[in-house]
Amino acid sequence: MSSNRRNFLRQLAVGSGALAAGIPAFASATLAPSDRELERALEQSNKQQRFNMSGYAAPKIDKVRIGFIGQGMRGPGAVQRMSFIDGVEIVAICDLLPERATKSNKIVTKSGRPAAKEYSGENGWKEMIGKEKLDLVYITTPWHLHTIMALYAMEHGCHAASEVPIALTLDDCWKLVETSERTKKHCMMLENCCYDFFELLTLNMARQGLFGELVHAEGAYIHNLLDLNFSKNGYQNMWRLRQNASHNGNLYPTHGLGPIAQCMNINRGDKMDYLVSMSSNDFLMGVTAKEKAAQDPFFNEFVGKPYRGDMNTTTIRTNKGKTLMIQHDVTSPRPYSRIHLVSGTKGVASKWPSPERIAFGHEWIKDEELKKLYEQYTPEIVKRVGEIAKKVGGHGGMDFMMDWRLIDCLRNGLPLDQNVYDAAAWSCIVPLSEKSVSKRSTSVDIPDFTRGAWKTNAPVELTLKGGGTTGVIGVENKGESKQLNVH
Numbered sequence: 309m310s311s312n313r314r315n316f317l318r319q320l321a322v323g324s325g326a327l328a329a330g331i332p333a334f335a336s337a338t339l340a341p342s343d344r345e346l347e348r349a350l351e352q353s354n355k356q357q358r359f360n361m362s363g364y365a366a367p368k369i370d371k372v373r374i375g376f377i378g379q380g381m382r383g384p385g386a387v388q389r390m391s392f393i394d395g396v397e398i399v400a401i402c403d404l405l406p407e408r409a410t411k412s413n414k415i416v417t418k419s420g421r422p423a424a425k426e427y428s429g430e431n432g433w434k435e436m437i438g439k440e441k442l443d444l445v446y447i448t449t450p451w452h453l454h455t456i457m458a459l460y461a462m463e464h465g466c467h468a469a470s471e472v473p474i475a476l477t478l479d480d481c482w483k484l485v486e487t488s489e490r491t492k493k494h495c496m497m498l499e500n501c502c503y504d505f506f507e508l509l510t511l512n513m514a515r516q517g518l519f520g521e522l523v524h525a526e527g528a529y530i531h532n533l534l535d536l537n538f539s540k541n542g543y544q545n546m547w548r549l550r551q552n553a554s555h556n557g558n559l560y561p562t563h564g565l566g567p568i569a570q571c572m573n574i575n576r577g578d579k580m581d582y583l584v585s586m587s588s589n590d591f592l593m594g595v596t597a598k599e600k601a602a603q604d605p606f607f608n609e610f611v612g613k614p615y616r617g618d619m620n621t622t623t624i625r626t627n628k629g630k631t632l633m634i635q636h637d638v639t640s641p642r643p644y645s646r647i648h649l650v651s652g653t654k655g656v657a658s659k660w661p662s663p664e665r666i667a668f669g670h671e672w673i674k675d676e677e678l679k680k681l682y683e684q685y686t687p688e689i690v691k692r693v694g695e696i697a698k699k700v701g702g703h704g705g706m707d708f709m710m711d712w713r714l715i716d717c718l719r720n721g722l723p724l725d726q727n728v729y730d731a732a733a734w735s736c737i738v739p740l741s742e743k744s745v746s747k748r749s750t751s752v753d754i755p756d757f758t759r760g761a762w763k764t765n766a767p768v769e770l771t772l773k774g775g776g777t778t779g780v781i782g783v784e785n786k787g788e789s790k791q792l793n794v795h
């Protein structure tokens with residue numbers, strides 16, 4: 309059989325399986341809402357909020373029973389990190405492919421914990437959620453599966469934590485909000501970049517007023533993933549390439565947006581009002597697809613696709629008259645950057661291009677002064693688990709701080725740092741940027757997922773008040789339990 313035909317049949321099989329399971333297809337024609345859909349999504353903002361999940365504390369869970377879905381590149385690291393956290397039970401692991409669940413289970417048993425139950429197949433995750441009495445479903449699957457899995461988890465009595473972006477359409481953003489409010493289950497998008505060291509420092513400094521009134525902030529996801537996108541074995545069934553081949557906008561806004569949105573108190577004192585988005589043409593993906601197909605017919609189906617522009621720039625204006633700029637470029641050969649620039653009436657912080665810099669006037673401050681700021685304004689979470697997080701790893705430690713904080717909040721009955729409104733607001737930039745790009749960068753209004761509660765919601769918590777009691781095990785000495793000092 310020709311590989312073209314094989315590809316066609318494989319596509320068909322995936323597509324029909326997905327349809328049968330009610331799973332959204334890989335990449336729909338457009339994520340941009342129609343004018344009517346956009347209007348409907350905006351109208352939702354004016355309705356009465358059913359229940360405010362911002363600041364909501366769910367009942368305490370002593371031992372957090374977790375089920376994981378998706379064990380490709382990202383998932384096993386999550387299993388590994390959770391295995392170091394006390395008060396966690398790794399109950400079940402699921403992947404489409406059984407061997408991946410089995411491989412991650414080895415991480416569990418190697419850590420000295422009992423083996424988890426394994427689930428697999430297209431609907432194994434439903435079976436897992438139905439059978440195991442889980443407290444938390446931790447989702448690390450491709451983008452188009454996040455919403456459906458998070459919704460199902462909440463409907464079945466579990467808190468949901470999903471990789472980014474948690475939703476690709478406005479409808480899905482609203483479904484998540486309404487389901488979280490109705491079920492009173494947390495729905496957290498795992499925006500790990502909010503837990504990076506400089507980001508937490510600048511958040512605390514912004515909160516203490518060191519930058520004055522914030523006026524403008526910038527974030528980005530600039531990461532050359534051209535090779536990964538075209539890698540046949542790097543990830544499952546070319547889902548990244550399919551997304552990039554069919555949508556034109558900012559497909560991955562949350563790493564850049566999350567940390568600056570927290571600094572700007574978005575959904576907690578301010579809100580995003582509207583955006584304007586512009587994309588360059590595609591100069592890299594279409595050409596690469598052609599080159600690859602000339603060598604390997606596997607890539608034939610990716611030739612001639614409407615690839616998204618290499619660089620997307622989206623600007624957002626907030627209700628309080630502040631501006632945010634977010635960029636997305638995952639193809640250009642340039643160094644990694646999330647920019648992370650926070651600029652106010654008294655000062656500015658900037659992380660990329662490195663080094664990390666802070667200024668309160670014309671000159672960047674000296675290294676010794678930056679060190680002093682770190683000493684003075686590092687938030688409690690970093691002081692508590694920062695060093696241990698560096699040892700565990702996961703993007704330099706931020707992934708572990710995120711997981712530890714999530715578990716600590718669940719165990720102590722604290723509100724989560726990132727709630728369903730943050731998840732929806734940060735993710736909705738995907739469809740809305742595509743909408744603006746498709747209309748010559750016209751401005752597009754952003755729904756208020758908090759339905760007005762942003763005016764009174766408290767800012768994200770920066771202390772460990774009421775918590776900080778969760779230990780870390782086995783990091784220093786594999787297999788041995790080392791309780792973290794709790795004070």
Ligand SMILES: NC(=O)c1ccc[n+]([C@@H]2O[C@H](COP(=O)([O-])OP(=O)(O)OC[C@H]3O[C@@H](n4cnc5c(N)ncnc54)[C@H](O)[C@@H]3O)[C@@H](O)[C@H]2O)c1
Pocket residue numbers: 377378379380381382383402403404405408429430431432433448449450451453471472473498500542543544545547703
């Ligand atoms: N926050 C970060 O720093 C970060 C880093 C990398 C990836 N990610 C995100 O993590 C997610 C996963 O990315 P990845 O690189 O691991 O992709 P991947 O393709 O390597 O892994 C996805 C896994 O999901 C599994 N899967 C697919 N359908 C399934 C189903 N129906 N049931 C159960 N499992 C299913 C696949 O078999 C695969 O093992 C994406 O959302 C990605 O954007 C985030």
